[in-house]
Amino acid sequence: MTVEALEADRGQAGKIRSRWSPYVSTVRYLVLFALACFFLMPVYVMVVTALKDSVEVSVPGMWELPQRLSLESFQAAWDKPAIRRGFVNSVLLAVPASLISSMLGAANGFVLAKWRFPGANIVFPLILFGMFIPYQAVLIPLTRFMTDLNLRGGNDPTGGLFGLTLIHIIYGLPITTLIFRSYFAGISDEIIESSQVDGAGMLRTFFFVALPVAPPAFGVSMIWQFTSVWNDFLFGFVMTSTQGWPITIGLNNIANVQTIPFNEAMASALLASLPTLLVYVVLGRFFMRGLMAGALKG
Amino acid sequence: MVTEKTAKAEQPDKTSTIGPAGIRLERVSKRFRGGVTAVDEVDLEVQPGEFVVLVGPSGCGKSTVLRMIAGLEDVSAGRVYIGDRDVTNELPQRRDVAMVFQSYALYPRMTVRRNLGFGLRMRGTPRAERERRVAEVAQVLGLDHLLDRRPAALSGGQRQRVAMGRAIVREPKAFLMDEPLSNLDAKLRVSMRAQLSLLHQRLGATTVYVTHDQIEAMTLGQRVAVLRDGSLQQYDTPQRLFREPVNLFVAAFIGSPSMNFVQGSVSGGTADLAGVRVPVPAGTPLAGADRQVIIGVRPTAMALATANGWPRLTVEPGIVEDLGDERYVIFDVDAPQVDTDATRAAVAARSADETSLLATERARFTVRLPTDVPVSVGEPLALSVNPDRLHFFDPQTGAALG
Numbered sequence: 244m245t246v247e248a249l250e251a252d253r254g255q256a257g258k259i260r261s262r263w264s265p266y267v268s269t270v271r272y273l274v275l276f277a278l279a280c281f282f283l284m285p286v287y288v289m290v291v292t293a294l295k296d297s298v299e300v301s302v303p304g305m306w307e308l309p310q311r312l313s314l315e316s317f318q319a320a321w322d323k324p325a326i327r328r329g330f331v332n333s334v335l336l337a338v339p340a341s342l343i344s345s346m347l348g349a350a351n352g353f354v355l356a357k358w359r360f361p362g363a364n365i366v367f368p369l370i371l372f373g374m375f376i377p378y379q380a381v382l383i384p385l386t387r388f389m390t391d392l393n394l395r396g397g398n399d400p401t402g403g404l405f406g407l408t409l410i411h412i413i414y415g416l417p418i419t420t421l422i423f424r425s426y427f428a429g430i431s432d433e434i435i436e437s438s439q440v441d442g443a444g445m446l447r448t449f450f451f452v453a454l455p456v457a458p459p460a461f462g463v464s465m466i467w468q469f470t471s472v473w474n475d476f477l478f479g480f481v482m483t484s485t486q487g488w489p490i491t492i493g494l495n496n497i498a499n500v501q502t503i504p505f506n507e508a509m510a511s512a513l514l515a516s517l518p519t520l521l522v523y524v525v526l527g528r529f530f531m532r533g534l535m536a537g538a539l540k541g
Numbered sequence: 542m543v544t545e546k547t548a549k550a551e552q553p554d555k556t557s558t559i560g561p562a563g564i565r566l567e568r569v570s571k572r573f574r575g576g577v578t579a580v581d582e583v584d585l586e587v588q589p590g591e592f593v594v595l596v597g598p599s600g601c602g603k604s605t606v607l608r609m610i611a612g613l614e615d616v617s618a619g620r621v622y623i624g625d626r627d628v629t630n631e632l633p634q635r636r637d638v639a640m641v642f643q644s645y646a647l648y649p650r651m652t653v654r655r656n657l658g659f660g661l662r663m664r665g666t667p668r669a670e671r672e673r674r675v676a677e678v679a680q681v682l683g684l685d686h687l688l689d690r691r692p693a694a695l696s697g698g699q700r701q702r703v704a705m706g707r708a709i710v711r712e713p714k715a716f717l718m719d720e721p722l723s724n725l726d727a728k729l730r731v732s733m734r735a736q737l738s739l740l741h742q743r744l745g746a747t748t749v750y751v752t753h754d755q756i757e758a759m760t761l762g763q764r765v766a767v768l769r770d771g772s773l774q775q776y777d778t779p780q781r782l783f784r785e786p787v788n789l790f791v792a793a794f795i796g797s798p799s800m801n802f803v804q805g806s807v808s809g810g811t812a813d814l815a816g817v818r819v820p821v822p823a824g825t826p827l828a829g830a831d832r833q834v835i836i837g838v839r840p841t842a843m844a845l846a847t848a849n850g851w852p853r854l855t856v857e858p859g860i861v862e863d864l865g866d867e868r869y870v871i872f873d874v875d876a877p878q879v880d881t882d883a884t885r886a887a888v889a890a891r892s893a894d895e896t897s898l899l900a901t902e903r904a905r906f907t908v909r910l911p912t913d914v915p916v917s918v919g920e921p922l923a924l925s926v927n928p929d930r931l932h933f934f935d936p937q938t939g940a941a942l943g
Binding site (some may be wrong): 433438447510 | 612613631632633634636638639640642644645646648649650659660663664697707711717735
C-alpha cells in the first residue's frame with residue numbers, strides 16, 4: 244500500500260461512527276420535520292381555505308383539502324376595492340421607497356466605507372441610531388410635521404401616499420446605509436485608490452467602480468426595504484386617507500367585517516403576501532454571486 | 542513579449558507627448574494619528590526617465606513614501622513635486638501618475654479592454670484614440686486575445702500584465718509600483734523582472750518602484766534608496782550601495798548572502814580580524830586610529846589562500862553548501878559576533894530563517910569559493926582576506942569609517 248492510499252484510508256476511518264449513528268440522524272430529521280410542519284400549519288390552512296369555494300368553507304372542515312380547486316375566492320378578493328386599490332397603492336409605495344432608499348444607502352455606505360471624511364466616525368453612529376428608534380416614538384411629531392407640510396392624507400391629492408413614501412425612504416436609510424457600508428468595507432481599498440489614480444473623482448469612482456460590484460448588497464437592501472415597507476401598518480394607517488390606503492390597511496378592514504367568507508379573507512391575505520415572496524425569489528439570487536472575483540491577486 | 546516592431550511604433554508617439562517628469566521630495570514626513578512617524582524628513586530626487594527603487598524591511602515607510610507621491614496619503618510635513626509642479630496638496634486624480642498595486646486592483650466588473658481604457662476614459666481621451674492606445678499596449682503586453690475577458694478569467698501573470706498595461710496606456714508623468722511582482726511565483730517573478738527592465742528601456746518613463754527584495758532593487762534600479770524606520774539611509778547606484786555602504790544597516794541589507802560582521806579593533810595601521818592582522822588602507826583617518834570597530838567582510842572578499850600576499854586565516858568549515866558552480870562555506874571565527882539593531886533589522890527583513898538555529902557567541906562567516914578545490918566539513922581550510930574589501934563601522938553609531 245502506498246503512503247497516499249494509507250492516508251486516504253485513515254481519512255475515511257478518521258471519523259468515528261458509532262453503531263447508532265444512522266438512527267440518531269433519522270431521529271434528528273424527524274424532529275426537524277415535525278417542527279417545520281408545526282410552523283407551516285397556519286400557512287397550510289390559509290392556502291387550502293383560499294382554494295376552496297364558499298360552500299365548502301367551514302370551521303370544522305378547515306384541515307381538509309379542497310374537494311375541487313377554485314379560484315373564485317381570489318377573484319372575489321381582487322374585486323374588493325380595499326384589496327385592489329390597496330395592492331396598487333402598496334406597489335406605488337414600496338417600489339420607489341425601496342429603490343430610492345437603497346440608492347441613497349449605497350451612496351452613504353460608499354462614502355462612509357471608502358471615502359472617509361472628517362467626522363465620519365460621528366455621522367455613521369448617528370445614522371445607525373435611527374434604526375433603534377421605534378415607530379411609535381416618532382409617530383406624534385411625525386404626524387404633526389407631515390400635517391404642517393400638507394403631506395398627510397386628506398388634503399393631499401395622493402391621499403398621503405407621497406408623504407408615506409418619503410417617510411419610508413428616510414426611515415429605511417439607517418439599515419440600507421449599514422448594509423452598503425458593510426458591503427463596501429469588504430472591497431479592497433486598492434481598487435478605489437486605483438480608480439483615483441486613474442483620474443476618477445468620488446462620484447465617478449462610485450458609479451463606475453463601486454456600484455457595478457454592489458448588486459449583492461442591492462439584493463439584500465431591496466428585499467429588506469420592500470418587505471418592511473410592504474408590511475408596514477402603523478405609518479400607513481396614520482398617514483393616509485381612504486384613497487391612499489396600502490394593502491395592509493385594506494386587509495385589516497375587510498377582515499374586521501363579520502360577514503366576509505373565510506376563503507375570501509385567506510385569498511386576500513395570500514394576495515397581500517405574494518409580492519414580498521416574489522421580490523425574495525427574484526432578488527435572492529444576487530446574494531451569493533461572487534462579483535469581486537478576479538480583482539485581486541488570486 | 543515586447544516585440545521590436547511595436548516598440549518602434551511607440552517611439553513617435555512618445556515624442557509627441559510631454560514626456561516623463563522628475564519627482565522631488567523635500568523633507569517629507571508622515572506622522573499617523575497616534576504619533577507614529579512612518580516617514581521622517583525624506584529628501585529624494587528622481588530624474589526624468591529614471592528608474593528608482595525604494596527598498597527596506599517591512600514597516601520602513603517605503604510604501605507610504607510611494608503613496609504620498611501618488612497623493613493617496615496626506616503629507617504631514619515637506620513638499621512633493623512632480624515635474625516643476627508642487628503637488629503636495631493635489632488630489633491623486635490630478636497628479637497624472639499611474640500606479641501598479643501589489644494586489645493588481647483590477648476593476649472586477651470590467652473587461653480587460655475597459656480596465657485598460659478606464660484611465661483614458663476618465664481623462665476624456667476621445668474614443669478612437671483610446672481604442673488605438675489600448676490595442677497598442679495590449680499587443681505590446683501580449684494581451685490582445687484576452688481583451689474581452691473579465692479579470693476573473695485571467696491567470697495571475699495575466700492579471701499582473703493587465704495592471705501594468707493599465708498604467709502604461711495612460712502615458713503618465715511617472716509610474717509608481719508597489720511590490721508589483723510579489724504575488725507571482727518565483728519563476729514568473731524573475732521573467733517579469735527582466736521584462737520590466739526591458740519595458741523601462743523602451744518607454745523611458747520615470748518609475749518609482751517599491752520592494753522589500755534587495756535583489757529586485759539591485760537588478761532593476763538605476764538608483765536605489767534604502768529606507769529604515771522611515772528615514773532614508775542611502776540613495777545611490779546599486780554598485781555604490783554594494784561597494785560603499787554608508788552604515789551597518791545598508792551593508793547588512795544589500796548583498797546576498799549578506800556581509801559577514803565581526804567585532805575587531807584597529808591600531809597602528811592594521812586591523813585585528815579574529816587574530817589576523819589585516820592592513821588598513823593607507824591615507825584614511827582609520828589608518829592612524831586606535832579604536833574598537835565592527836569589521837564587515839563580503840562573502841566574496843575572501844578566497845582560498847594563494848601566494849598573493851593577502852593575510853591568511855585558517856578556519857574549520859562547519860557547513861558546506863554546494864550550488865554547482867559555486868560553493869558557500871560557513872564557519873565560525875574566533876571573535877565575538879555582532880548583534881546590533883541594524884544588523885538584526887537587516888537580517889530579519891531578508892528572511893526569518895536566516896537567523897542561526899544554534900546560538901553561538903562567535904561570529905559566523907559565509908564565504909563564496911570556487912568548486913575546483915575540495916572542501917570538507919571539519920578539515921582545516923586556509924583562506925586569505927582581500928584587505929581592500931574590508932568595511933569598517935563604528936560600533937556605537939553604525940556609520941561607515943575610513
